[in-house]
Amino acid sequence: MLKKYFLPVLVLFSAACSLILPGCKPxxxxxxxxxxxxxxxxxxxxxxxxxxxxxxxxxxxxxxxxxxxxxxxxxxxxxxxxxxxxxxxxxxxxxxxxxxxxxxxxxxxxxxxxxxxxxxxxxxxxxxxxxxxxxxxxxxxxxxxxxxxxxxNIYLHDNVNLPCNAVWTNDRPHVLYGDVVVPQGCVLRIKPGARIYAHAGLDAQHAALGH
Missing domain, CATH: 2.60.40.10 (Immunoglobulins)
Structure with missing residues (x-):
């Protein structure tokens, strides 16, 4: 007899909780x-x-x-x-x-x-x-x-035309983005020990390097 009334009582309690007792929450x-x-x-x-x-x-x-x-x-x-x-x-x-x-x-x-x-x-x-x-x-x-x-700290070279006969020192890393252009007929001199990092998509053009 207890089982017969268990489900209706449970449903009734749930309805009472939602309608009468707004404080009932998970x-x-x-x-x-x-x-x-x-x-x-x-x-x-x-x-x-x-x-x-x-x-x-x-x-x-x-x-x-x-x-x-x-x-x-x-x-x-x-x-x-x-x-x-x-x-x-x-x-x-x-x-x-x-x-x-x-x-x-x-x-x-x-x-x-x-x-x-x-x-x-x-x-x-x-x-x-x-x-x-x-x-x-x-x-x-x-x-x-x-x-x-x-x-x-870095030297950032981002989409740049380098000056003719530019010199890159070794006191900071050099980070390259986009197009880095050494003008035709010019030389880029890089000091020994300089660190250079190139970002994906770099396009280095007309690069003539010296020391």
């Missing part, structure tokens, strides 16, 4: 008021970043391991306006975000890119380090992930 959508976040890495690292050029995109996953949802009050860089890093948070290009809800046992994706300024140093074998914190505040708890880049 557990992962309930709000967790304590606890923090976990991250796929404690540091997002970019190796050998040529200054003034954008890097590849790195992924950072932000996990809510709690059974209930959490509200991330704030996500921001240390210097959101003047940062060398660019963020895409949950699909939106922004340096700061607030009130991001992450369901229980769910995650949030942040994409990170870097573009470092030239710091004026000529040190081909000594990359400089540029760091910044990506900060999170959840339930009054502050956490951060470190963004770290190893920058290298």
């Amino acid at each position: 557990r992962e959508e309930e709000l967790q008021t304590s606890g923090g976040l976990e991250f796929s890495a404690d540091t997002v690292k970019f190796d050998t970043v040529f200054t003034t050029l954008r890097t590849v995109t790195k992924r950072l996953w932000v996990y809510n391991r709690n059974p209930k949802g959490v509200n991330v009050d704030l996500v921001t860089l240390d210097q959101p306006v003047a940062s060398s890093y660019t963020l895409i948070i949950n699909g939106d290009l922004k340096q700061t975000a607030s009130n991001l809800f992450i369901r229980g046992e769910d995650s949030l994706l942040i994409l990170v890119r870097a573009k470092l300024p030239d710091n004026g140093q000529n040190a081909p074998n000594k990359p400089f380090v540029q760091e910044e914190k990506l900060n999170f505040r959840t339930n009054g708890q502050d956490q951060h992930v470190l963004l770290r880049s190893f920058g290298q």
Whole structure:
């Protein structure tokens, strides 16, 4: 007899929950008021970043391991306006975000890119380090992930006609983009030890090289 009435009672309870009790919701959508976040890495690292050029995109996953949802009050860089890093948070290009809800046992994706300024140093074998914190505040708890880049100042030759009898020194790497043209009848002199990097699609024309 108990089995006969079990299904109708279950259906009745579900209807009552949706119509009478609007607070009834899946557990992962309930709000967790304590606890923090976990991250796929404690540091997002970019190796050998040529200054003034954008890097590849790195992924950072932000996990809510709690059974209930959490509200991330704030996500921001240390210097959101003047940062060398660019963020895409949950699909939106922004340096700061607030009130991001992450369901229980769910995650949030942040994409990170870097573009470092030239710091004026000529040190081909000594990359400089540029760091910044990506900060999170959840339930009054502050956490951060470190963004770290190893920058290298360069001479950028981008779609350029080189001057006649140009000399490339060895105090910085030379990075070539697009069309790099040595005028006919001219010579490009490259100092010993100079490092040269060519981007895909380079078209070097009329190249007469000297030392």
